[in-house]
Amino acid sequence: MNLPRPLPVMIFAAGFGTRMGALTQDRPKPLIEVAGRALIDHALDLVTAYTPPRTVVNLHYRADQLAAHLDGRGALLSHETPDILDTGGGLRAALPLLGDGPVLTMNSDAIWRGPNPLPHLAAGWDGAHMGALLLCLPPDRALGHAGPGDFTLAPDGRLSRGPGLVYSGVQIIDPACLAGIPETVFSLNRAWNRLAAEGRLFGAVYPGHWCDVGHPEGIALAEDMLAQTHVRD
Template sequence: MIFAAGLGTRMAPLTDRCPKPLIPVAGRTLLDRALDMGRQAGASRIVVNTHYLGAQIADHLAGSQVAISDEPDLLDTGGGLRKALPLLGPESPSGPVMTLNPDVVWTGPNPLAALQAAWRDDMDALLALVPLDRARARVGAGDFSLDARGRISRKGDFVYAGAQIIRPQLLANIPDRAFSLNRLWDLMIARGSAFGMVHSGGWCDVGRPEAIAEAETLLTEAHA
């Protein structure tokens, strides 16, 4: 699943008339970059959720066989994933499923493929992480720490990079309609079943207009 329903307020004024996933970086939209990553990792079903200027995203995806989960009201990442589960296939309520944030540029190994290679049956979630000192255009502190077994805990010098494999079963424990996946991660952290994998390549958060140039520099460096 690709999360594309956000308002993109940090990216204004570029998002005044264009949804953030359709903003181009180095000549290719953020959404198309995310779709390429999913397809290259072997995803057989891809779902994109939409809300703000969703018709533009639907037009962009027309004829692509990508399913759209439209959200008349914003559901945040947790609620959005739960709404999209029927479109992800009959096995999706138990999972695992891959999710991806499109407002990121990566270099190096495909993170979704790397997550699949590292996935184990004892995991409820496996998050792609980058060290804070390699997180280009990141604003703010880190998100997580890693222990010797690779389990995550809150606060630390690793940033959630926007890609993960996650089992959706614990969504049933959250009654709210709209909520963040942070709620689900906290349940899994408490169970000791939330893990992290450090991405070995480059990464840039494309959340603000000035980050586009930095992301393009990252891509240029990777192909130098």
């Protein structure tokens, strides 16, 4: 089977990390360590193994620290200044660095146990029918996430809002769906809602485990999850 050509990757790393409390008073959230390594490094491990043509990281809060950490790592930096742009605005601002066509985006505050989520998701992308393809998990395999889920998955793979699956923070999206949104600062939820109404929002289920490290309790949960991986290995 011929694998699809790797897509450009954008890592969202500009946020303030307010849910982390005191841990982000002196550093950006992507530099918080899990199992002795910064969150951004865990993300870059997955990206490097995927071998995309370009990797872009957006920066805003304590951008100088993160830029210094990424120096020499081969990532292009999209500085959001003076204002942070949210996910939709951030993606739009980074498009000159990413190039044309669909983009694989990922959050930097998660830890994974299982197959690399990037090629796993890319194998299911069909740009002729999809505007976005979101990687999701059932709640019992989404550590550190409270609630019944974000999306309902139909038998044909289309997503709608409602309980069922948790969005993992990894997606493939066609930036053309951002057209018609006039604001500079906006969430990708705006684009997803439009795509869902058009029947072009799709989902795929990740077969492994995932941990949200957007809050302090997630650090220990992620480290325990990784320890279980090592025991099984």
